[in-house]
Amino acid sequence: MLLSMEEFRAFHPKKPTYALFGWPLGHTMSPELHQQLFTVSGQDADYIGVAVPPADLPEAFQLAKDRLHGINCTIPHKKAVIPLLDEVDTAARDLHSVNTVAFVQGKSIGYNTDILGFAESLKRDGIALRGKKVLLLGYGGAASVMAYHCASQGAYLTITGRDLEKAAALQRQICDVLPGAHVSVFSRRHIPRDIQIVLNSTPVGMFPKEQSAPLHFLPHKTEYVFDAIYNPPVTSTMRLANPKKTKTRDGLYMLVMQAAHAQTIWSGVCFAPQSCETILRRTYGRMAVKRLHEKHGKQNIVLCGFMGSGKTTVGRKLARLTGLSFVDADQYLEAQEGKKISDIFAEHGEAYFRERETAYIRALSQREGIVLSLGGGAVLRPENVQAVRETGLLIHLDTPFYRIVKNLSYSNTRPLLDRPDKQAETRRLYNARKTIYHHAADVSVRSPKLSEVLEKVVKSI
16 A cells, blocks of 8 residues: 555554555555565564655654654665664664664664665675675665675775766765775776676666666676566666676665565564565566566466477466466367367367367466466467457566487377377477577567476566
């Protein structure tokens, strides 16, 4: 629930309630994310967003202190809230930034859980900072969090950006609170060549301008790239990395973990790593639906690929992750016709089957909010491709041939493979169709591992 300041003045919660203060607030994932954390931990609580104009922050803060159990602050309130607090945690004070406020026995105490979320992201990827040469892009609020953590962990930090005076100001801030920290400032043209870790704290590359990039290339020794952006989940900075030698991480895990740490501060609840992983996957799913609508202008996700490529299995998992409904086009056809596809082939031939398939695909394409798994030969007809792409994003599961052969070895219901040499016929059809799949689809995703395919499909959207 998102409230205006006027609505917040009249708001009286019926259960423990927390809020996000920001201006402008726009779309935020925080209420949904915190609600998932409440559910996992068994808390009967609510979380709201409140659009608080800067001039109204003192009033909103007092209302929150009287009525709420805690708040989060985002731009532009992270610094402005500090004079209103009774106490400030050391890291938040050093950063001049508070994103979490707890109300305890009449006192308001400020913390910064962004730094905890950032630290958790590096820990998840096995990244140790001590002695590493780190490049930080940017000098704003997120940059100060990253810089403070890197310097405190013994990294050799280089800050760069368009405004070197602001970069130098961040350098002085970090060195003032962490004497002996190794922090330098360079222009982007003079970035040290031996950088090992690259951190992007800027909004450059965020949707809708996701083709923009703060760098044109990465230093050749880069081992790890972290980007605080999570929309898109694969950012322009991350795409610069060589996937064979450089790990990458977007900012969504940081978002999840800073929220989890905020709840630990508020209620003392600690979250098991597996619970946070589950919430992370679900949040990626929700983000995929958001991007499906806003970036692609589509309502459905459609999977195509060769028979045995995993479309039904991936489709079901994808539907659960995104909250969309799942429809298998072949199973839908069989239910409507009252016959198995093998029986339709035997009684009426392939031409009849393809006509019925086209009719049902056209009907299914008019639905909204579905994950649609197509039959292996559906995209052979241009009219089928045209129909599904009117409302859906068409994703090709480019499953390796050896995996397809293994999957098909368990099946005896593929009429097109009813030949003496089943594997040879499979290879012939696969070779004949693979180019068609690539040309028909909006996106192709390739991996032999089912878990990787699902992750790649979600992030490809």
